Amino acid sequence: MKYIVRKAFYNFEKEEKYLNDMSAKGLAFTDYSWCRYVFEDAPAGKYIYRLELLENPVTHPESMNYIKFMEESGVEVVSYYMRWVYFRKLAADGPFDIYTDLDSKIVHYTRIKSLFSALWLANVVTFFTNLIVGISEYRTNLLFAGLSLVAAVGLYLFVLKPVNEKLRKLRSEKNIRE
Template sequence: MLKFKLYYDKDAEEVWLREMSLKGWAFKKFFLGFYTFESCEPGEYNYQIDLLDNWSGNKSDYVSFMEDLGVEVIEQWWRWVYLRKKAIDGPFEMYTDAESKIDLYSKIINFFKIVLVIEAICFFMELTATILTGNFMYGIFTVLVGAISLAILNVVWKCKWKIEQLKNEEIRMY
C-alpha cells in the first residue's frame, strides 16, 4: 500500500506509523512524503524516528548498534532514520529520560532553524518578485513558501514547548 502524507512533527508521525501497524500495515519505505506499507500482523511493530547528528560518513556502526538492540533500521531520509522493533519484544523508546529528549528536540530545532532561514529568504525573494512584477504566479509561490515557512516555524515552537515541559518535569522531580 502507498500513502502520501507530509509530516513536520516526528511525534505525530510515530503515532501514525503505530496506528498503521495496529491496522495490519508495516512501514517499509519512505520517499518525499510517500510511505510504502506491507501487510503484517496487527500491532506487530512499534516505531521510532531518530535524527542523526550529521548525514555524512559511515552509518554502519549506528545500524550495527541498533541491530544489537533488536531494532531494525527501515529507512533513512537525509538525517532522519526510521526504526522499528517487534512489539512482542516490549516497549520501544529511544529516548527515555528528560535530558536525552531535550537533546533530541534541540537537534530538531537546530535542523529546522536552518531550513526556516532558507525558506524565509525564499519567501522574501518571491514577495519582492511579486511586488515588482505583479505576476500572479509569483504571488502563488509566495503564498506557498509562506505556508511552508509557517509550518516549519510551528515545528520549532512545538519543540521549544516540549523542551520547556521536560525542563519543568525535571524541576518538579527535585
C-alpha cells in the same frame, strides 16, 4: 500484499503514532520516500516503530556506528530519509523506546528545532529577497515572496512553536527533578 499510502506529516510523534496504528491493524511499514509509505500484510501489532533525527547524515561514520549499535540491540532499520531513520522492533521483544531520559529527549528535540529553524530562516530570507526584487523589478517575484512567507509562517506555527513548547516542558520537568 503491498499497500502504498501517500501522506505528509510535520510532527514526528504523529508520524510514529500513525505507523504504530497501522501495525496494530496488521500492516507492517516497509519503506518510505517523500510522503510515500509502503506497507505489507503482517500479524497485527507485530512491530513497534520509532523515528529519530540523527545528528549527522546516515552515511556518516558516527551515524553508521549508532545504527549498527541499534541493530545489535535487536532493532531493525526499515528506511531512512535524509537524516530521519525509521526503526522497528518486534513487539514480542518488549517495549521499545529510543529516548528513556529527559536529557536525550531534549537533545533530540533540539536537533529537530535546529533543522526546522534553518528551513524557516531560508524561507524568511527568500521572502525578503523576492519582496525587494518584486517591488523594484519583477512583479512575479511578489508571488514567490508570498509563498515563502506562507511557508515560513507554516513552519513556525505547525513545527517550531510546538517543538519549542515541548522543549520548554521537558526543561521545566528536568528542573523540577533536579
